[in-house]
Amino acid sequence: MAPGNLSAEVHETHTGLVVLLGERAYKAKKPLVTEFLDFRTAQQREDACAHEIELNSRLAPDSYLGLAHFSGVEGDPPEPVIVMRRYPDTCRLTYLVRHRTPVDAHLAAIAEKLAVFHADANRGDAIDAGGTADAVSARWQDNIDELHHHAVLAPELIDEVWRLAAQFISGRSALFTERIADRRIVDGHADLLTDDIFCMPEGPVLLDCLEFDDRLRYVDGLDDVAFLAMDLEFLGRTDLAEFLLNRYRRAAGDTAPAALADFYIAYRAVVRAKVDCVRVAQGHPEAAADAQRHIDIAIDHLRAGTVRLVMVGGGPGTGKTTLSRALAELIGAQVISTDDVRRELQSEGMISGEVGEPEAGLYSAQNVAAVYDAVLRRARHHLERGVSVILDATWRDERQRERVRRLAGETHVPVVELSCHVPVQDAAARTVSRGPTSSDATPEIAARLAQAEDAWPQAHRIDTSGPLTESVAEAEKAVRESTAALR
CATH class of the missing domain: 3.30.200 (Phosphorylase Kinase; domain 1)
Incomplete structure (x- = not known):
């Protein structure tokens, strides 16, 4: 000592x-x-x-x-x-982080300790009940009500937090159900803060779990570690927060979508904002600034974790597949391509026909319907489990586009519509020069499809004749703006 x-x-x-x-x-x-x-x-x-x-x-x-x-x-x-x-203050994780002391080894040890703790933690029906969508929603609502009651933060900010959180919960029942089935709901710590963790030579010491309401400890293990990640971010170290989460997920074998981690970080930021508001009521007005910082963290992560459905359309040779894949890397989405699905269905004997004429053979109305049915089924599966989806297709038929919009409404996600465009002669040239792909399009098919497109006024038009970086940046901007646009 x-x-x-x-x-x-x-x-x-x-x-x-x-x-x-x-x-x-x-x-x-x-x-x-x-x-x-x-x-x-x-x-x-x-x-x-x-x-x-x-x-x-x-x-x-x-x-x-x-x-x-x-x-x-x-x-x-x-x-x-x-x-x-009693432990030395100089070993407190808060102290080490604020003094820029290297803590990667300590955080790795904390992640390992939490993974083991969660693996051995109590489980059961009563504990699993804390991981349902309804239970998660109720905890959010309780905290939102408390924030409104204290009147420290702007009501519109609180409402925005709840709108984004409710949107995530409403469409992700399958995700919460699978987390329960995967035994991820545990009797955890539920109050992991840097102030209550000491980094000792013998290993990390984690103090002061939540004790006043057992039900509030019945949480997803990812939710548990997200509390500490949020607190590290509050101290200005987003890098350490990401490091901790990555090490925990690896140690725990947790393959949850990134959106779920964002969702739980936001929840823990809201919990701390509520505590800050209580401190204001107890005569500590300086805590209002902390409440504001916590609510800002919550909004940032709710927006980052918003599950999205993106249509990337255009004729053959317009670069829609290249754009889709590059955009997916940036926003962490799953690409589903009609060309890929068509090839799969054909190889499985689900559809058949010759290639060559639009609306005939392999591209008959019946086959096209089968492809789009499969595409939308796969999209629903991912969206309900917290994974954003990019749909790579021509999207020249308004009826199919309307089906996507209905799916977005049913899964409570914003839909973004992007239409790729290049001069017809350039598109035809690309279909000749590109390497092996799952597309069957020829220059003649590309030209015919360009003449047969339905008007698409809802789409954000993207010129894909220039550098890929420019078109991807424009597409990403449209996707990010969709979060704020959804009401």
Whole structure:
């Protein structure tokens, strides 16, 4: 123990007091009642202290030393306190991050520890119930209501957060159901903050799990680690947040879509914004700035995690497939191509016919319908599981485009329509010069299709005759703007 860490100190939280004396810390509960806890009597506080010791012994058994009592005024009942090992402030993760001390090794160890903790954590029907879409939505709604109640943040910001969160939840029931089936819902920590983690030579020490409501600990393991990732970002270290998440996902074998991590980081930022608002109400006006920063983090991640459906259309040789693949790399989307699906269905004997004439043979109305049916089924599967989709097709038929719009509405995602254009002669030349592809188009087919397109006024027109970087940048801009445009 460093000599400078032996002074007597008292620290206040919104629900308790921590007294630091020598090599020990004594944690007491405030005699208060809120919407989420009741510590009015000494017995209630003692029960809460005992429960906290039991829960935290899962991750930090050597840190929680037992239950003791402070003597009060004669006639008053003794005040229960948790006796803890005191750690040097210079080993606190917050201190290390703020002082730019390298912490990659510590974060890797934390990720490994959490992965093991989650693998061994309690599971069961009651715990799984905390991972349903309805339960997740209810927790969000409770926090949103609290933010409105405290009136610290602009109402329109709070409403925007809820709009984006509700949009994600509404269309992702299949994702939440699969997380339960994959046994990802655990009795976790649920309050991982850099202030409560100490990086010791013997390994990381993770303190102070959430104890006042067991149901709030019944969370997705990714949600659990997202709390710490959010706090690292709050300290200005998005790089460390990404490092932690990547190491955890690798250690836990978790292949959840990136959108789910964004969603849970946003949720944890909202939780902390609520705590900041409570602190403002307790007489700490400076906490309003923290609340604003937390809500900004929430909005950023909800927008980044928005699941999108993008149509990239155009005739053969317009570069729509090249654009689709490049755009997918930027926004983390799955490309589904009608050309690829057609080849698959043909090889499986689901469709047949000769190539050569539009609307005949392999491209008969019946075969085209089968291809688009398969494309939209696959798109729905990905969208409902939190993966954005880019649909690469000609999209010359308004009836098929309308089907995509209906799918977007049913899965609660914004739809973006992009139309690729080059001069007809350039498109024809490209069909001759390009290498092997799954497209059957010839220069003659390209010319005929260009004459047969339905008007597409909803599409954002993209000139793909220039450098790919320019057309991709324009497409990405249209996709990003779609998040703010959805109401």
